[in-house]
Amino acid sequence: MNMWVTGANGFIGRHLVRVLADQGNRVHGIGHGAIGEAERRRIGLEHWLNGEIDAANLNALAERSELPSTIFHLAGGSSVGLSIEQPYEDFSRTVNSTVRLLEWMRRSASECRLIVASSAAVYGAHHSGKIPEHAELRPVSPYGHHKLMMEQLCKSYAACFAVESTVVRLFSVYGAFLRKQLLWDMCSRLQRGQRELVLGGTGDELRDWVHVNDVARLLSSFAARRQQEKFQAINGGCGEGTTVAEVADVVTKSWGGEAGVRFSGVVRPGDPFSLVADDRKVRALPFAWGVPLSQGIADYVRWFKEDAR
């Protein structure tokens, strides 16, 4: 099948392209960032259009390849912090790219399926326990607000124009090539020789960690699924809450040698205490998560030591 990935140059995008290509699909991408020829072939991309997601560029990509059967929409803001520093930029990346893509699909590829990477940030910080998809959506950051607006657009185009979409609300995705957040920060400090790591927060924060290989497999699986409703939202989380302290412990153990971790107790405003998926819907697809957290972290540490230049 002919499949497109927006934001194919990003952390999840590159993993997804590899999975899709390995399944025998022809994969084309659009989004920001230069990808060299060798690199493009290595990750499995047939065409890469480095540019804004707009009608002109989407038409150009369609001419070079052909109309896609499925588009995976991964382009968009990817940092809560940046969304606070530059909310307009985050809005443009997330919301404007989505409306332009949907409008282009409405006019030029209305039979194409759309799989969208959203974020658990749409739920906000007021939930405890496992969060089902129908929970109240009360995001905290501009990042979360804009992801919610992106979902709203998908709903609107599904209901009014029959552009089918599946929105996957991803929880804490980690894995090789993620060059930010907890694992990256810890590994960077351990590599610099620090043996007393002080981390923000209390350490008790609960997150639902999912490995990027599983996430790529989950996203790719929607291409072949018939969906019941024109719009559906589904949690991309495994339903297991693990504290930051536990994760930090696995990181230091995987790294080897002696290292201690302390928590500053300083909680970032708006940072949810608990963000864990109710995973009934994703399990019922059916879908089984494959990578255990301890193994995923060990793999990350190995990647960091060997390949993360």
Place this chain on the structure above:
Amino acid sequence: MNMWVTGANGFIGRHLVRVLADQGNRVHGIGHGAIGEAERRRIGLEHWLNGEIDAANLNALAERSELPSTIFHLAGGSSVGLSIEQPYEDFSRTVNSTVRLLEWMRRSASECRLIVASSAAVYGAHHSGKIPEHAELRPVSPYGHHKLMMEQLCKSYAACFAVESTVVRLFSVYGAFLRKQLLWDMCSRLQRGQRELVLGGTGDELRDWVHVNDVARLLSSFAARRQQEKFQAINGGCGEGTTVAEVADVVTKSWGGEAGVRFSGVVRPGDPFSLVADDRKVRALPFAWGVPLSQGIADYVRWFKEDAR
């Protein structure tokens, strides 16, 4: 006070500008559409910038006038039908104008208050009875979806950047200079000599009719009110449901002569059966609606016959 009105060239905008100017404010406007000099003075606008709502134009307006104490944001899509024909255009008018305005305020006028005209369309078509502000928001049309996204942006900028806003969800606003919808269509047909009017729907549809003079007064009143929360949404409806058949009856009676009205029974998909405000919040401001429906319609018919060229 120095006040700005976006979309000042629109139906509600022109009424609002007049009210604000009559209260002794200096009123400046920005939005699409040419306004001649004489007309500009007549409606009470000091400056009118005919253009897109973006940082460059907002800066230009600030140079010509001065920074506003309050901005009334009335620019945006104004037609459900057009939003279905051209959803991207409706999105741009409603959502993009709002994010650019909020971003400009965040950087250049963060002390300024923002009063936003939203729509009861954000509620959707599944409510019966009076709709309170905390009701579930499940819009049907792209128009309603985009208004909801506009509200979401206001919420985000209020919570994350302390840009204060009040969103007023307007119900069925009517009055002189409204050149579309039920009253305009009926008067146009009566003037062409039709005496058997066939209207869409069943005639039993309930709407909450509010006169544009009252709406302008309501909107203007927020400039002087302190608000408790950085973001608030409030119904701009009087809480009284009147059927389309009753309204049609008043129109034909006000017009004079003999005329009959029939309903086709064909309901537009997504058209809510009932759209009536729970008005407790607006009454508690306090605010009292002034123009009774029968008088408002009689005034409209008189305006149509005498001035609507």
